[in-house]
Amino acid sequence: MADAPSGLSEHLVAAGAFSEGERNAVYRAIETRRDVRDQFRPDPLPDALVRRLLEAAHAAPSVGFMQPWNFILIRQAETRERVWRAFHQANEEACRMFEGDRRAQYQRLKLEGIRKAPLSICITCDTTRGGPVVLGRTHNPATDVYSTVCAVQNLWLAARAEGVGVGWVSIFHEDAIKAILGIPEHVKIVAWLCVGYVDELYDMPELAVKGWRERLPLDKLVFEEGWQDCEEM
Numbered sequence: 747m748a749d750a751p752s753g754l755s756e757h758l759v760a761a762g763a764f765s766e767g768e769r770n771a772v773y774r775a776i777e778t779r780r781d782v783r784d785q786f787r788p789d790p791l792p793d794a795l796v797r798r799l800l801e802a803a804h805a806a807p808s809v810g811f812m813q814p815w816n817f818i819l820i821r822q823a824e825t826r827e828r829v830w831r832a833f834h835q836a837n838e839e840a841c842r843m844f845e846g847d848r849r850a851q852y853q854r855l856k857l858e859g860i861r862k863a864p865l866s867i868c869i870t871c872d873t874t875r876g877g878p879v880v881l882g883r884t885h886n887p888a889t890d891v892y893s894t895v896c897a898v899q900n901l902w903l904a905a906r907a908e909g910v911g912v913g914w915v916s917i918f919h920e921d922a923i924k925a926i927l928g929i930p931e932h933v934k935i936v937a938w939l940c941v942g943y944v945d946e947l948y949d950m951p952e953l954a955v956k957g958w959r960e961r962l963p964l965d966k967l968v969f970e971e972g973w974q975d976c977e978e979m
Contacts, residue, residue, distance in 0.1 A: 775906045782911035783952060784856035786863040786942035790821070795908060796865065799941070802904035803869070808893035811885050812876035815897045815936075818868040818927055825926065829938070830860040832922040833915060840917050851958065859913035859940030868927060869898055869937045894936040901939070911944035 764772070800817055808814060820826055837857065844852050860866060871894040873887075883889045898914070905912045915938040923935055948955050966976060 761939065766898075771907070773815060775903045776924065778947065779902055779906045780911070780947045781905070782802075782859060782913040782940070782944055782947070783862040784858045784862065785944045785946060786911060786913075787944065788862065788864055789908065790864045791942065795910070796941075798908070799901050799904050799910070803897040803901035805896035806893065806900045808896070809889040810876055810881035812880050812883070812890060812893065814871045814873070814875045815894045816870045816872060816933070818870065818929075820866040820868065820927075821864065826860055826866055828921060828926050829866070832926065833857075833860055833918045834916045835922075855956065855958075857917075859953060860915060860938075863911075863913065863940035863942035865941045866925075867937075867939045867941055868923070868929075868935060869894060869901075869939065870929060871934045871936050873932050875932060890951075891936060897939045905941065909943065911942060911947065913940040914938070915940060927928060 758761050763769070796819070803815070803817065804813070806815075820829070840848060841852050871891050874888055875890075876883075881891075902912050902914075918938070923929070923938070924931075924933075929935065951961065953959055954961060
């Protein structure tokens with residue numbers, strides 16, 4: 747700490763590991779986080795709890811500290827119904843992209859979070875925040891979206907710790923949702939999250955439980971010192 751520039755040393759704190767109990771809690775949140783599609787309870791979330799989730803999201807890292815995210819809270823049933831209709835149209839289009847048994851399997855998946863969850867959060871990325879030149883974004887403009895995804899993950903893990911379920915809806919035409927919510931053209935929608943209390947969670951990802959896809963073995967995804975040929979997964 748003695749080598750820190752003048753005036754900055756007071757902001758440095760110890761960087762030691764968490765206690766065993768704290769570490770276990772972090773890993774438990776990561777390992778038991780689930781994408782909830784249908785099991786939401788209708789009772790509203792307390793404002794203080796919603797605030798904690800948003801503060802966790804806002805604490806995410808961001809390239810150049812640009813903090814490109816905004817959080818649009820949607821509680822009104824009328825608004826959520828309009829969004830559900832936009833989702834339903836896109837979902838029908840998505841269903842037709844699959845064939846045979848895969849299409850039938852897709853149709854059996856329940857995707858009712860928009861209607862059932864008492865709160866939806868539309869998380870956006872303002873591509874202009876921080877000005878035309880942002881530290882760390884000069885050669886990869888997509889890092890603003892990457893940063894916003896970190897905010898999504900922070901919120902999701904905090905919600906798991908609070909006993910709150912989250913479902914990420916990605917099947918919609920962005921322009922349709924922008925029109926409903928009045929989102930400017932330069933702002934990107936990164937995630938529509940359905941948020942609410944749940945009584946139960948699957949002990950493994952729902953798509954694995956229902957036979958859509960298995961978790962890939964980690965050892966096949968880790969390379970040393972460069973890319974290696976791997977079988978199709």
